[in-house]
Amino acid sequence: MSQSPKQQSTGPSSAGRQPAGQSPAGRSVPTSADVARLAGVSRATVSYVLNNTAAVRISEPTRRRVREAAEELGYVPHAAARSLRAGHSRMVLMPTAHVPIGPLYSRFFNELQWALRRLDYTVVQYGSVGLDGDAAARAWAELRPVAVVSLGPVEVTPSGVDLLKRAGARAVITVGPQRVEGTHSVVMDLTRVGRDAGEHLVARGCRAIGVVMPEEPGLEMFSVPRLEGVRAAAAEAGATVVPLPLAYEEEPAAALAGRWRELGLDGVFAYNDEYAMLLMRALQDAGIAVPDDTAVVGSDDLLLGRLLRPRLSTVHIDMIGGRALAELVDRAVREPGTRPERHELLDSRMVVRESS
Amino acid sequence: MSQSPKQQSTGPSSAGRQPAGQSPAGRSVPTSADVARLAGVSRATVSYVLNNTAAVRISEPTRRRVREAAEELGYVPHAAARSLRAGHSRMVLMPTAHVPIGPLYSRFFNELQWALRRLDYTVVQYGSVGLDGDAAARAWAELRPVAVVSLGPVEVTPSGVDLLKRAGARAVITVGPQRVEGTHSVVMDLTRVGRDAGEHLVARGCRAIGVVMPEEPGLEMFSVPRLEGVRAAAAEAGATVVPLPLAYEEEPAAALAGRWRELGLDGVFAYNDEYAMLLMRALQDAGIAVPDDTAVVGSDDLLLGRLLRPRLSTVHIDMIGGRALAELVDRAVREPGTRPERHELLDSRMVVRESS
Missing domain, CATH: 3.40.50.2300 (Response regulator)
Structure with a gap:
């Protein structure tokens, strides 16, 4: 556990000086080293267990001890620290639109998010109101997403795509009626x-x-x-x-x-x-x-x-294929060189009633 | 610039072995050291300029040189690295609801996001479909937000709040018809x-x-x-x-x-x-x-x-006071000990037409 002195935050001026690793309540933020010490294992073992690394054989009792220690200390892995070590994150960033999204779209969106989470990605949405193409891309790039999936009327520019890729994004996927240069464009035939x-x-x-x-x-x-x-x-x-x-x-x-x-x-x-x-x-x-x-x-x-x-x-x-799109995102992340594929994301049929 | 050999990613198996600091296209990801070298200044100066640190006096020609070098290299500051150094992030995380959000709510939400961005926070939304209280809090905690603002029907539990605070969140703010223990509860009188x-x-x-x-x-x-x-x-x-x-x-x-x-x-x-x-x-x-x-x-x-x-x-x-709520979030982050305040977020009036 960090031995820095416990310091109670008392006002705005203290916030900037609060030492790293201190939670606001004055308790130190638990680290994986704390978990390792309490469980009597190495930090690497803690990391393997809590990140569900399947490749490493660790006995079930050890896994349980690590999980219990993490639970007791309230330790949660730090996504950013993990991504800095790995050189890439598991974050999929989705710019959100200005216009309210109807029920049609939200069902699809939920399916997509759910499927990405099952593939072990963290999905965050980024409200892009008041940001134009390049400024938006720069704001997204600061979060170092491994992929950006744009489904709405947020403009993605070729220079924005370049900026994102230089910041480590492996895939930029756009879903919409038009192709966007430099991206995996999933064209939705409206x-x-x-x-x-x-x-x-x-x-x-x-x-x-x-x-x-x-x-x-x-x-x-x-x-x-x-x-x-x-x-x-x-x-x-x-x-x-x-x-x-x-x-x-x-x-x-x-x-x-x-x-x-x-x-x-x-x-x-x-x-x-x-x-x-x-x-x-x-x-x-x-x-x-x-x-x-x-x-x-x-x-x-x-x-x-x-x-x-x-x-x-x-x-x-019907917006269909949220799961198929999630798999495309995963493939684009693992094989950045693959060519965009055509996906049917829209199904439609005429319903004749009395007004026509 | 990183001298690791340029390596073209060729398939799924290579993705996991790609060295940190390599972008998918094989170009290395530009770092602040690259910007410093090109601009002929120190890394600290790069950091001061690009993070708009007002406290440090740097001449306008130097600032311009740094910005031009960053532009030329496509360098974007790394929010996670910066937050690891600072011990806290500037990320405000907003859990999003399962139900579609109407036009009423989305105007308020845009105002809130806009105001937080002006206060130099990064606002991300986190779709919480299929996650319950504690599991949701754990997922949010992995991103190490400095604050969580919950405006919808996503349940925030006292144990979830505790977990978030241990992970460094300085404030958990809930907006809704009821108070939630351990949070800054802004009660909206429906x-x-x-x-x-x-x-x-x-x-x-x-x-x-x-x-x-x-x-x-x-x-x-x-x-x-x-x-x-x-x-x-x-x-x-x-x-x-x-x-x-x-x-x-x-x-x-x-x-x-x-x-x-x-x-x-x-x-x-x-x-x-x-x-x-x-x-x-x-x-x-x-x-x-x-x-x-x-x-x-x-x-x-x-x-x-x-x-x-x-x-x-x-x-x-009318949902009102998005800016007031943003200021409350900022105050709660800077002074985690402050007590929740009452805010009027709702204005209403009867419009009588023909049906009554």
């Missing part, structure tokens, strides 16, 4: 959501299809591929497509509904169920009949769509 | 949301008030205080209160609406706007007139409430 909606509207006879484009920043990466998907489906049938920029507020929705007749649209893909609810209410208030004058389709298959009258048609989306 | 709704319903003449209690796990800590708030408001007026357990699905809502007349309720506080939408649809489908037979009040003031017919009355909630 055009299929728009294609599902577009094919349904075309099959139903629509020839002039509006596509709601949210004006909220950060959503372009999700809305543009959907628009492209609708366009592809419409082109085959000779139907026209009109992008409809819309903010998620009542007034702009009412304004859009007010000029609906001059737009001459007979169908609309409303980005998601929440925008569909907003637009459908505005259309109904403006005397446009849904689905007779205009068919409306949302996406995400939220419960609220079933509570609307008419019941909302929607594209059901 | 009863006032229920009291606002209850007072409104009572003033409107309701004498038998239902309170929706979501059956989804993890929401009790939010729903029970709301129920208590309605009860307090009802007691003063001699009104009765009936808890109504409800899962967020159409069928149970229809079943509840089916026995509505025998319940004899003339008002209901529906937990939040989404449950209110679910219940109002079921009541309308069952021929119960809103608000004439039963008044309905939600909470959170989401846009969807304004899109319903009748428009939904609701309790508007």
